Amino acid sequence: MAQTLSRGPVTGTAVKAPGKKKPFVLDLYGTAVGKKYVMAITGLVGLGFVITHMIGNLKVFLGPINEDGQRVYDIDIYGEFLRDLAVPLLPRTYVLWGLRFVLIGAVLLHIHAAYGLTQINRKARSVKYQSARDYQIANFASRSMRYTGVIVLLFIIWHIADLTWGSTGADWSRGDVYFNIDQSLSRIPVALLYIVANIALGIHLFHGVWSLFQSLGWNNPRFNAWRRNAAIGAAALIVVGNVSIPVATLAGIIEFDDTVVSVHDLHGSGEEEGADE
Amino acid sequence: MSHTLTNISLKIWRQDGPDGQGRFETHQIPEISDEASFLEMLDILNERLIEENKEAIVFDHDCREGICGTCSLMIDGQAHGPQKGTATCQLHMRTFSSGDEIVIEPWRATAFPIIKDLMVDRSPFDRIVEAGGFITAPTGGAPDANLIPIPKPVSDSAMDNAACIGCGACVAACPNGAASLFTSAKLTHLNVLPQGQSERFKRAESMVETMEEYFGSCTNHGECSSACPKEISIDAIAVMNTDYRKSKLKNRKSLSRK
Ligand code: HEM
Ligand code: SF4
Ligand code: FES
Numbered sequence: 001m002a003q004t005l006s007r008g009p010v011t012g013t014a015v016k017a018p019g020k021k022k023p024f025v026l027d028l029y030g031t032a033v034g035k036k037y038v039m040a041i042t043g044l045v046g047l048g049f050v051i052t053h054m055i056g057n058l059k060v061f062l063g064p065i066n067e068d069g070q071r072v073y074d075i076d077i078y079g080e081f082l083r084d085l086a087v088p089l090l091p092r093t094y095v096l097w098g099l100r101f102v103l104i105g106a107v108l109l110h111i112h113a114a115y116g117l118t119q120i121n122r123k124a125r126s127v128k129y130q131s132a133r134d135y136q137i138a139n140f141a142s143r144s145m146r147y148t149g150v151i152v153l154l155f156i157i158w159h160i161a162d163l164t165w166g167s168t169g170a171d172w173s174r175g176d177v178y179f180n181i182d183q184s185l186s187r188i189p190v191a192l193l194y195i196v197a198n199i200a201l202g203i204h205l206f207h208g209v210w211s212l213f214q215s216l217g218w219n220n221p222r223f224n225a226w227r228r229n230a231a232i233g234a235a236a237l238i239v240v241g242n243v244s245i246p247v248a249t250l251a252g253i254i255e256f257d258d259t260v261v262s263v264h265d266l267h268g269s270g271e272e273e274g275a276d277e
Numbered sequence: 278m279s280h281t282l283t284n285i286s287l288k289i290w291r292q293d294g295p296d297g298q299g300r301f302e303t304h305q306i307p308e309i310s311d312e313a314s315f316l317e318m319l320d321i322l323n324e325r326l327i328e329e330n331k332e333a334i335v336f337d338h339d340c341r342e343g344i345c346g347t348c349s350l351m352i353d354g355q356a357h358g359p360q361k362g363t364a365t366c367q368l369h370m371r372t373f374s375s376g377d378e379i380v381i382e383p384w385r386a387t388a389f390p391i392i393k394d395l396m397v398d399r400s401p402f403d404r405i406v407e408a409g410g411f412i413t414a415p416t417g418g419a420p421d422a423n424l425i426p427i428p429k430p431v432s433d434s435a436m437d438n439a440a441c442i443g444c445g446a447c448v449a450a451c452p453n454g455a456a457s458l459f460t461s462a463k464l465t466h467l468n469v470l471p472q473g474q475s476e477r478f479k480r481a482e483s484m485v486e487t488m489e490e491y492f493g494s495c496t497n498h499g500e501c502s503s504a505c506p507k508e509i510s511i512d513a514i515a516v517m518n519t520d521y522r523k524s525k526l527k528n529r530k531s532l533s534r535k
Contacts (some may be wrong), residue, residue, distance in 0.1 A: 022523060032494035033485055035519050117494045124454035124493030126387045129379040130290065130301065134354030138452055138498035144494070211497040217519030219512050 035113040040212035042110040047209065049103055049235065050201070054241040056082075060181060061248070063259045073178035076263035080175070107156070114149060141207035148204040155197035162190070165208035166211055175263055182249060182256040191246035210236045280311045282370055287322070288380045289334055291389050299391070301380075311371040315358065316341060318370055335394040341366040343506060346442030349449070350395060351382040356446035356504035364408035364444060364506040378398065384449035385510045388456075388491035399445045401491040402459060406443075408487035409480035410463040412472050425471050438466035440507040450504035453493035458501035460488040462509045468520055478524035 028034030062074040085095035087185070158168070162184055166172025170183040170190075185191045209231035213219065218227075248254045285306040292299035304326075309318050316338050323333040339347035348365040352358035358368045373379065381395065389397040424458035427435075438461075447458035464484050474482070495514055502511045 024529065026521070027430040028525050029485065031521075032489050033518055034525075036494065036518070037522065117496075120489075121453035121455070121496075124387055124491075125385055128384055129351065129354070129382060129385050130299075131288070131351075131382055132354050133452075134359075135452075135498075135500060136355065136503040138500045142498045143452060144495065207497075214495075214497045214511065214515050215518060217515045217522065219515030224512075 028265040029113075032117060035117050036215040038109055038113045039117070040215035042106040042113070043208050043212055045102065045106040046110065047205065050238055051218075051234075054238060058241060059253055060178060060245060064257065067266060070071065070261045070266055071259070072261050072263055072266050073176075074182075075177045076175065079177045080263055106152070111149075111153065118146060139207070141203045144210070145204060145207060151197060151200040152204060154184060155200070157195070158193070159197075173262075178254075178260075179256045181245065182254055184256070185246045185249035188250065191250050194246040195243050198239055198242040201242075204240060206231055206235040234256040280371075282309050282311055282373060283307060283375045285309060285318075285370075285373065285375070286378045289395070290382045291394050292333070292383075294393055295390050309370055311369065313370045314341070314366065315350075315352070315368040315370065316366050325494060329352050335392070335396045337396050338366060343367045344402060344442060346444040349384050349397065349444060349446070351384065351449060353380055356384070356450040357444070357506055361503070362506060362508045363504075364446075366441070367506075384443075384445055386448050386454040386492070388454070389445060389448065395516075399443070400442050402445065402456070402514040404491070405456065405460055405484055405487050406463060408469070408483040409476065410465055410484065413476060414472070433467050434472050438462040438469075438509060438513055441466070441505075441509055442507060444506060446504045446506060447501035447509075449494060450500045450515075451493065451495075452498055452500060453496055455495045455501075456488050456492035457514045457517065458505060458509055458511065460484055461513035464520065465513040465516045468516065477520065479528045480515065481520035482528055484525040485517065485524075 022030065052266070056078055057075075059075040059078050060073075065074045065077075065216040067077065067139065082096050083093050109236055128196070135143075162168040162170075163172075163177075163180055166174070166180065168184065172180050172183060185194065210227050213227045213230075247255070287306060288301045290299060291302045304322055306318060306322065307516050308403050309321065313321070316336070319334060319336060326333050337347050339345045341348070343364045343366060346364070348357075350365045352365065352368070357363065358372070360368050360372055366447045383389075383395045384397045384399075388398075388401040389399055391397050395512045436489065441459060441462040443459065445456075445459070448454055448456045451457075464481060466522060467480065468477050497511070497514075499511055502509060
């Protein structure tokens with residue numbers, strides 16, 4: 001508890017000595033307020049992804065549809081659509097990879113800023129309160145951001161290994177989204193993992209979506225009353241939408257039907273395109 | 278009608294000096310009027326300690342009417358105690374009941390080192406105000422009050438933020454030890470007014486950066502505002518974030534013009 005009581009220098013002026021400045025973004029990121037801007041913007045990118053991803057995933061409930069007289073799973077066609085985005089303007093999967101790089105970058109920045117801020121905050125109270133705190137406003141969600149964040153991160157890694165790479169032990173076939181979901185999520189522990197992780201994500205967003213308004217300085221009497229509702233809505237939407245899939249798989253509502261044609265056979269395309277995923 | 282509380286026990290943090298180890302000490306208050314203020318209760322305890330040839334408990338206080346920002350104390354885990362919108366000096370024993378155990382700790386933040394017992398050094402707040410919590414006003418005769426028209430909502434907002442007494446409860450209550458509420462109140466108070474415009478972005482940049490030398494970062498828990506004796510709203514923090522971002526661009530532009 002080395003503590004100093006010495007008086008710091010008195011500047012007596014609002015003019016900060018003009019030094020050599022770093023580029024705007026780096027300059028801002030070097031400060032705690034700037035890191036919160038980065039948290040909020042990368043969090044918004046994450047939120048945009050999570051909502052779009054959920055809407056896409058819900059196509060699993062559309063089951064098989066008729067395509068050129070053959071029955072194909074709608075979600076498998078959607079998977080092809082993502083790989084074919086902007087074709088023929090750009091080669092297949094270029095846009096998808098572009099989006100993936102943006103998301104990976106956002107997640108890395110989000111974690112880096114969260115880590116930096118956590119260090120700053122630990123240092124700011126080097127000696128903890130020695131008696132119990134009685135929090136009035138800070139809630140479970142706001143105080144567990146680091147933990148729900150880490151749960152979500154571990155889940156993201158597991159989820160990619162599970163359904164993108166097919167390396168978690170379930171029967172898996174590239175591009176056959178419906179089949180892969182059914183195979184993986186029919187395993188009870190896996191379904192439970194998906195449910196728990198999405199609840200953690202919901203808790204993260206319950207605070208995060210409210211918090212980002214403040215971090216970005218979006219404070220206006222016209223919509224302030226709606227900021228908490230927006231957070232509740234986003235969190236509830238994500239949890240209900242995403243949790244419905246493992247639940248439906250366990251309940252047998254999502255059940256792979258092997259008379260349905262694989263999307264590869266439909267396009268007459270084959271394994272050679274698999275490698276570029 | 279006044280009423281007497283009995284058998285209150287106090288668990289109070291004692292620490293010999295900045296580098297002392299510190300420990301909780303328990304003291305009994307057999308009887309106290311519910312009209313006594315919390316600090317009067319501590320005065321009575323101190324008189325007894327002095328009579329018993331023991332050292333009095335050191336705590337900060339001055340005006341005892343909620344306007345100076347000197348009093349502090351974490352009471353039962355809440356900055357300024359359980360009563361909303363008041364400083365510790367305005368807390369009365371009627372808020373408690375007979376037989377209660379009350380735990381009293383000093384503010385805890387790395388930037389607020391303990392001087393002794395319950396007294397902490399809050400001078401980093403002075404550093405923040407020195408960095409820009411003022412306007413460069415011309416001296417001379419006082420200008421007419423209505424010389425610069427100010428819209429009512431703007432003057433209301435400036436007044437609400439000017440109510441900050443600099444007590445540090447926001448830092449004490451914040452799980453991150455952040456001083457965002459104090460800094461943003463001091464900053465918003467001037468940044469919304471016409472008189473504050475010429476130095477607005479310099480002020481935002483230097484106050485925020487001085488704050489960051491000492492304090493934690495805001496996670497938008499909202500705990501500060503609920504502890505604040507002046508009920509300053511976290512709206513001010515959003516204003517600060519916006520002005521800080523703009524300051525980074527605007528100051529840069531004015532620098533490039535030299
Ligand atoms: C990958 C692992 C993740 C970790 C470790 C993590 C960690 C954190 C932490 C610690 C905060 C609070 C930062 C602070 O206020 O000091 C936060 C805020 C936030 N997170 Fe995450 N998070 C993760 C993933 C996500 C994802 C996937 C999303 C989007 C769906 C997301 C959305 C948000 C939002 C919107 C905020 C609020 C930003 C703000 O306060 O301005 N996070 N995150
Ligand atoms: S903002 Fe409120 S709690 Fe913080 S120093 Fe000012 S009066 Fe005290
Ligand atoms: S003693 Fe002045 S505000 Fe409490």
